[in-house]
Amino acid sequence: LTREQLVAEIFRKKSFLCVGLDPDASRIPTMMGTGNKAIVAFHRAIIEATKDFCVAYKPNLAFFEALGPDGWHVFQETISLIPDTHFIIADAKRGDIGNTSRHYADAFFKQLKCDAVTVTPYMGKDSVAPFLEEEGRWTIVLALTSNAGAADFELQQLSSGKRVFEEVIDRAMEWGGPHQLMFVAGATQSDELEKIRNRAPEYFLLIPGVGAQGGDLDAVARATFSNDVGILVNSSRSILYASSGTNFAEAAADEAQKLQHEMQRLLEERFVIT
Amino acid sequence: LTREQLVAEIFRKKSFLCVGLDPDASRIPTMMGTGNKAIVAFHRAIIEATKDFCVAYKPNLAFFEALGPDGWHVFQETISLIPDTHFIIADAKRGDIGNTSRHYADAFFKQLKCDAVTVTPYMGKDSVAPFLEEEGRWTIVLALTSNAGAADFELQQLSSGKRVFEEVIDRAMEWGGPHQLMFVAGATQSDELEKIRNRAPEYFLLIPGVGAQGGDLDAVARATFSNDVGILVNSSRSILYASSGTNFAEAAADEAQKLQHEMQRLLEERFVIT
Numbered sequence: 001l002t003r004e005q006l007v008a009e010i011f012r013k014k015s016f017l018c019v020g021l022d023p024d025a026s027r028i029p030t031m032m033g034t035g036n037k038a039i040v041a042f043h044r045a046i047i048e049a050t051k052d053f054c055v056a057y058k059p060n061l062a063f064f065e066a067l068g069p070d071g072w073h074v075f076q077e078t079i080s081l082i083p084d085t086h087f088i089i090a091d092a093k094r095g096d097i098g099n100t101s102r103h104y105a106d107a108f109f110k111q112l113k114c115d116a117v118t119v120t121p122y123m124g125k126d127s128v129a130p131f132l133e134e135e136g137r138w139t140i141v142l143a144l145t146s147n148a149g150a151a152d153f154e155l156q157q158l159s160s161g162k163r164v165f166e167e168v169i170d171r172a173m174e175w176g177g178p179h180q181l182m183f184v185a186g187a188t189q190s191d192e193l194e195k196i197r198n199r200a201p202e203y204f205l206l207i208p209g210v211g212a213q214g215g216d217l218d219a220v221a222r223a224t225f226s227n228d229v230g231i232l233v234n235s236s237r238s239i240l241y242a243s244s245g246t247n248f249a250e251a252a253a254d255e256a257q258k259l260q261h262e263m264q265r266l267l268e269e270r271f272v273i274t
Numbered sequence: 275l276t277r278e279q280l281v282a283e284i285f286r287k288k289s290f291l292c293v294g295l296d297p298d299a300s301r302i303p304t305m306m307g308t309g310n311k312a313i314v315a316f317h318r319a320i321i322e323a324t325k326d327f328c329v330a331y332k333p334n335l336a337f338f339e340a341l342g343p344d345g346w347h348v349f350q351e352t353i354s355l356i357p358d359t360h361f362i363i364a365d366a367k368r369g370d371i372g373n374t375s376r377h378y379a380d381a382f383f384k385q386l387k388c389d390a391v392t393v394t395p396y397m398g399k400d401s402v403a404p405f406l407e408e409e410g411r412w413t414i415v416l417a418l419t420s421n422a423g424a425a426d427f428e429l430q431q432l433s434s435g436k437r438v439f440e441e442v443i444d445r446a447m448e449w450g451g452p453h454q455l456m457f458v459a460g461a462t463q464s465d466e467l468e469k470i471r472n473r474a475p476e477y478f479l480l481i482p483g484v485g486a487q488g489g490d491l492d493a494v495a496r497a498t499f500s501n502d503v504g505i506l507v508n509s510s511r512s513i514l515y516a517s518s519g520t521n522f523a524e525a526a527a528d529e530a531q532k533l534q535h536e537m538q539r540l541l542e543e544r545f546v547i548t
Contacts, residue, residue: 120367120369122394122416122428149371153396159430168427
């Protein structure tokens with residue numbers, strides 16, 4: 001999806017929800033059975049239950065790779081279940097020297113046709129550039145993440161006065177424009193979100209950490225809305241595992257709809273929606 | 275392999291060579307045919323040709339993932355061809371929030387039984403810790419990489435006076451000991467290698483960038499040898515693609531043996547080898 005298409009979907013659905021698909025075999029409802037077929041069936045039910053309330057899905061590769069070598073087939077089958085109208089983010093946090101990142105870009109964009117892939121910036125420009133070269137696809141660079149470890153390096157101050165994640169944002173904006181580059185900005189760092197928005201006013205932010213990780217949707221949206229919304233807020237476990245019983249899909253739909261309702265209220269508060 | 279086993283293999287073979295397995299479908303000799311079977315056959319020939327001259331293999335996941343969803347099966351078949359005596363490094367440069375990194379650790383250690391996995395440190399301690407929790411396995415943290423992009427963040431100075439990669443090394447040494455943690459230190463930064471050795475005197479360094487990336491083996495070894503050698507030097511493309519003709523395996527063996535001979539000379543210069 002292009003930026004214009006993504007924004008149109010956000011206003012059409014009155015939602016900027018991204019549903020994370022983190023298939024933890026030990027938490028799949030027992031009624032689904034076991035093995036990789038159960039995981040695909042679980043994803044089919046979750047996608048069916050939530051697709052009207054979200055604009056994006058974000059499968060995280062770690063959970064698929066933990067299934068063993070067939071995990072990538074489960075990943076491929078899972079994304080084939082996602083409607084064309086939805087933005088697909090491969091949450092893979094890849095990055096390597098330029099020649100090698102080129103192959104990761106091929107894997108996620110050419111082979112699997114994902115809209116976007118998350119990329120770790122540690123190795124610098126040539127590790128990120130091959131993703132940005134892919135016409136019509138998106139690169140989502142980790143800036144400030146939602147975990148405790150963000151304090152170890154991301155939040156450290158450089159001798160220039162900037163913090164590492166701020167330098168990441170500044171540099172990355174030189175490498176890619178707002179039609180192809182987003183940033184990951186953790187919702188548990190809500191005092192930082194407004195600063196990130198001011199630093200990168202035109203860029204979409206992918207905001208994890210609402211739900212199981214405890215971020216507050218109102219504060220997040222007020223700190224980060226841009227003129228065309230400019231945010232995707234992700235929730236994974238609180239939707240996927242809303243219930244472990246036979247009503248898991250209904251519970252996931254309820255949880256997704258609850259978030260969509262809050263998002264609609266926040267959108268209507270800020271934007272004129274026709 | 276344990277550290278003791280790895281060091282014993284290094285002295286036995288008089289080699290600290292790691293052969294990188296980066297299967298670029300466009301560079302596989304045409305005589306091998308095409309498709310994933312050709313890649314496995316290519317790896318079988320390369321491993322057979324080089325195993326006497328190296329102590330480790332480092333398949334890079336990017337090249338396997340670029341093959342499509344079957345790429346992980348090709349990866350699994352490839353590592354099944356590597357003898358038990360050799361150290362297997364999954365060059366995957368993974369890292370995510372703790373709960374998610376746990377799944378990556380399962381993928382590479384429990385499912386695929388690799389000895390080691392490379393990890394990117396950007397997200398801090400909880401993104402690295404799950405790899406270190408795996409008894410008998412190794413975590414190889416990116417410190418200073420061999421690419422131009424290293425200048426963008428890794429080499430930047432923090433307000434403490436340390437550079438980012440130095441802070442990574444100092445923090446990571448608090449998280450894991452030298453029997454389970456190594457660092458990636460790029461050979462193209464040879465003026466830096468000696469400083470890294472002094473900073474982490476007991477830790478193994480995985481040194482890429484000799485060969486196609488242009489590092490100088492003599493300078494590297496003299497700057498980084500520790501009391502038990504303490505380094506693995508990787509070469510990928512200069513061995514794999516030494517020839518594109520029918521003699522590719524012989525050419526790979528020659529190239530690996532040439533490096534082993536140089537390594538033997540350097541080891542004999544520094545250590546008493548019985």
